[in-house]
Every structure is written in C-alpha cells, then in structure tokens.
Amino acid sequence: MGKNNRSPWSWVPTLYFAQGIPYVIVMTVSVIMYKRLGISNADIALYTSWLYLPWVIKPLWSPVVDLLKTKRWWIVIMQLLVGAGLAGVALTIPAPGFFRYTLAFFWLLAFSSATHDIAADGFYMLALDEHKQALFIGIRSTFYRIAMITGQGLLIILAGFFETSTGLPPVAFSVHAQPDLPPRIERSDFDQPADSSKLAFILTGEELHIPTQKATAETIDSLKLWASEQNLANGFVMPAVEITTTKETGWWTNHISGPLKAQLKALFGRHEAEGPALHPGNVGLIGVRLTKAPNEDEEVVLNTGFRRGDESISLVQGERIVMNHTNWNKTAWMVVQLDPKLQGHSTAWFEGRSGKIPLAWSLTFVILTVLFLVFFVYHRFILPRPASDKPAVQENDEGLFQEFFITFKSFFRKKNIGSALAFLLLFRLGESQLVKLASPFMLDAREIGGLGLTTGDVGLIYGTIGILALTLGGILGGWVASRNGLKYWIWPMALAMNLPNLVYVYLSYAMPQNMWLISASVAVEQFGYGFGFTAYMLYMIYFAAGSHKTAHYAICTGLMALGMMIPGMISGWIQEIVGYHNFFIWVLICTIPGFIVIKFLKIDPHFGIKKAEKGK
Secondary structure (H helix, E strand, C coil), X not given: CXXXXXXXXXXHHHHHHHHHHHXXXXXXXXXXXXXXXXXXXXXXXXXXXXXXXXXXXXXXXXXXHHHCCCHXXXXXXXXXXXXXXXXXXXXXXXXXXXXXXXXXXXXXXXXXXXXXXXXXXXXHHHHCCHHXXXXXXXXXHHHHXXXXXXXXXXXXXXXXXXXXXXXXXXXXXXXXEECCCCCCCEECCCCCXXXXXXXXXXXXXXXXXXXXXXXXXXXXXXXXXXXXXHXXXXXXXXXXXCCCCCCCCCHHHHHHHHHXXXXXXXXXXXXXXXXXXXXXXXXXXXXXEECCCCCCCCCEEEEEEEEEECCCEEEEECCEEEEXXXXXCCCEEEEEEECCCCCCCEEEEEEEEEECHHHHHXXXXXXXXXXXXXXXXXXXXXXXXXXXXXXXXXXXXXXXXXXXXXXXXXXXXXXXXXXXXXXXXXCCHHHHHHHHXXXXXXXXXXXHCCCCCCHHHHXXXXXXXXXXXXXXXXXXXXXXXXXXXXXXXXXXXXXXXXXXXXXXXXXXXXXXXXXXXXXXXHHHHHHHHHHHHHHHHHHHHHHHCCCCHHHHHHHHHHHHHHHHHHHHHHHHHHHHHHHHHHHHHHHHHCCHHHHHHHCCCCCCCCCCCCCCCCCC
16 A cells, blocks of 8 residues: 555544644643642642643644645654653653743643644645545544543553652551540550661551540640641641732732732631531541651652541541651651541541652653654654645745735634634633642642542543543534534533533532542533533634635634633632632633623524435
8 A cells, every 4th residue: 555545544543642642741731740749729820821822822833834844744843842842841850940941841842732733634634535534533533532531541640650659668547436435635656666777657556546525626726736836847748828918029919919819818718727628526646757767859758548438537637748858757747537427436547658759750751752752753654645745835935924814814804703702712711710720629638628639549530530521521512413503502512511510619618538429520520511512612613614714713723722821820829819619619600701602602503413415
C-alpha cells in the first residue's frame, strides 16, 4: 500500500490521541501536580488559567500553518516540541525555582499543542475524502476521549503510584470508639526506642481507644489547639495565610482588590471552627516521628487518610505532615475525633503514606517524553502525503493575509452576532471556575473544607469514572440532537449541564468519606456536563456555517477558550476568600447568565436533525 493510500486506521487514532494528551496535561494534570507540590489555590488558578491563552489566540497564527511548510510537517515538528516541553518539565520539577521553570515549559507545551490542533484538523480534511471524514469523525473523537482518560486518570494514578512506591513503608492504625470507657482524652506516647537502622515512620501506637462519653468542650478544644500549636511550632505544617493588605503594595491592591477581598472575607468567609469537619465529639491523639534524620536537603511528607470502617470517626488534624533533618526526632500529632452522635462500639482504620513527590512527578513526565518521541518517529513515517497538502504559493502571500482579515470582518458581521458572542462567552461561566477548583477541593485537607483524598483517588474519580460518564453523556446528547434538533434540546441540555453542579454544594457541606458516594456525585455532574456540552458544540457549528466556516469555527473555539480563561483566573482568589461551600454556591449563581442569553438565540429548528436518506 502506497504512502498516500494508507488506511486511516493506521494514523487517525494515534494522531488524535497525541492531540488530546498535551491539552489535558496543560489544563488538568498541571493543576493536580502543582497542588501536590504545595502551590496555593490562588496561584494554581491564576497561572494555569493563563495557559488557555494559546487556544484563545490560535486563530491569529493559523494562516502561518498554511503559508509555511505542509500540515504534515507542522504535525511532526509540533510533536517533537511537545516532547521537548515534557522533558523540560521533568528536569525542572526537582529544581529550587520549579514553579517558574515548569510554567515556562507548560507555555511551550500549550503553544505547540494549539499549533498541532490547527495542523491536525487541516490535515484530516486534506488526507480523507468527505465520506471517510464522516466515517472517522467518531473514531477521532473516541481516541481524543481516550487521551482524556489517560491524562486525567491513568497518568494521575501513575503519579500516585510513584508517590507511594518511592517513599517509606506505610504506617497504619485503628481507632476504636468505646462507650464503656470513662470520659477522658486519649493520648498515646512512645513507650520504647525505635530501630534507627533504616529510615521509617513510627507511631505512638497501632490502636487508639476513645470513649464515646464526651469530655468537656473546653478540654477538647484546648487539646486540639495544643496539637495544632505543637505541629506548627515544630514545622510539621504550614501556618494559615491571613487575609491582610499590609503586605500588599500598589494602587490596585491597596485601594481595590485588598479592601474588596477583606470585605468579602468578612461577609462570606468561613472560619475553620464552623466547618463540618470539626465536631464537638471526643478526641484522641496519636503521634508520629521518624526513626532517624533524613538528608539535609530532603523533606519527607506523610499523608494520612481514612481507609475503611465507620465514617463517624474522622481525622481532623495532621493529615499532611512534613518532616526534615531539623524536626525528625520531634513528635507530630494527629487528632482523631468522634461524631458526637456516636454512642456504641465502632472502629475505623487509617493509613499514612509517604513519597518523594517531586521525583514521582518527574518520573511521570519522563514517561510522557518517551511517549511523544515514539509519536514523533511513528508519524514521521506513517502519515500519508496527500498531494493537496502543500504550502501556499509565496507570491500569493499578500492575498492570503488580506483574505485572513476579510475572514475576521465577515465573522463579526454575521446576523445575531451579539447574542452569539454572549452565549459563547457566558454559557460556561460557572463551569470555567468549577473545573479549576474541583481537583484541589478533592485533595485539600478536611480541616480546611476539602475532602482529603489521595492523588490516586482523584485520578480514579475524575480520570476514569468521570470521563466515562462524560463520554456517555456526550454520546446521548449527540443522538437526541440528531432526532429533534438543537433548538428543541438546548434548554434541557443547559439544565443538564448546570444543575448537577449542586453535587459540589452537597459534597462541600456533607463532606462524605465514602468513595462510592463521592464517585457517584462526580459521575452525575460529568454526565450532565457531557450531555449539555453537546448544545455548545452544535451551536458553534451552526453559527460558523457559510463561507469561511473553518476559520469561523476556529474563532468560535478561541472565544470558547477566552470564556474559560478569564473566569478561571480569579476562581482560586474567590475560593480562598469565601471557602469551598460558598464558592460552589457562587458557581451556581454564575450559571444564570447562560440561561438568560439562550432566550435571545436565533436557531433554525431543523438544524441538527438527521436527514432521511433519499428514496425513503
């Protein structure tokens, strides 16, 4: 079989798998990685939201892909640049200024990925005739979804595996609630010297017995405060960041953002003592320390969480403890608290795991680098060479740039452009903020309003269960739209996309520890999003129809990315002021403009309906 007659099966699946991986790494994996490396929510949301910019402005340099070289050349070179960016991230994660350096390489990934999108979509239309384009549209979407599953699921699980396997042996303890014990505070101490021949975590005990008969509230609160102060004084935890304006400089922060932040904090901020994770039930303390000093430049992090048993027994302090050569021989305290309604015998098991988090993520990005080098070599030889894939004639350059500006002008002169722009920018206003903070919410400790899940748990929930629900919702959305059209389904789809965000309000209020319940909640939200997002995609296709539809569709996708980028930039700032519970209520409020603008859209009632075949 000749180079120009290769089966699309040999390159369409791998091309669109390679297209999806860099996007999900930049948009999602980077958020989780930075969270695990200790970056604040505000910085994560701000700096990773800027990474949307290449997808926003990619229509501006799309003519360059036509002017210079072939689409095939751009695809292969961009895959090589993606590999270089991934290698750069892997090499700079262990560096002291890793945040700055890794962001620079994520920018390289973002621009390379956006350019790859332009070239791949153009190459797809050149290498396949109209029949095969229609035949393989589902295949390319499926493998793009598989890339999403790989990025959000398998890669996160892999990083979580490296986090645990590169660290020290896990520690485990059980907590027993007992009604037959007198009311007292249970605290265990080290009763024998530890084996210092190898580095390991040791506990004050493997069992903790807490009476259900409550001690006084003052005693409970004072002990929790003592444990918190001990952990803070010994450097096991980071101090809470106070909302002040005295350290901020500049007119904007002193006169606008600073006072606004303080006012919002006063009105909507949640204090830890009011959080649902802090109960007035009895408490017990269990201590942990290292057997010997780690290296001077080494930090050993212990992440402890609920594993099984009664969820009425919860870990409220000490979920994440950081030890180094200065505090290794001091005791860090974990506080376990009973639900005040718990009266009978009950047991819960907890497990603490440590790992070299920078090393774990570096290894993950090394594997991704190798993967893209394989893609580069494979597509270098396997991609066909269609005769129509050629650069524009040089003497026609001036005409091409003139046509480019005419394309932009014609887009903004379309009928109903005002309502269309409002829809493209506002329909995802709530989701653009939710997507930035959903994973940090799952990872954050319970005492600050998060769910306290592990990296592997988040990878399983979002990357497998969530993506599968998202895919099923998208398939169902496309099927029903082909039967009754976009105009018929746009309102139900808008409701399906936005109302399931209520599950995050519930999760932030109830703070369940049951993985099945959390997974089911996320699955409902992701299924609704997949079903509802069909309306958004179909409207972009509908509005871009006519002359220059390819360029107009690219402009629509740029506006879509802009509508995601700007709200995402301030989402972390808002969340740190108002807390997770009020933030998710704010997300629901932000869905209202999207519903309002739908009323003003003009949509052909027959658009999207599957046409009957001739002769029937």
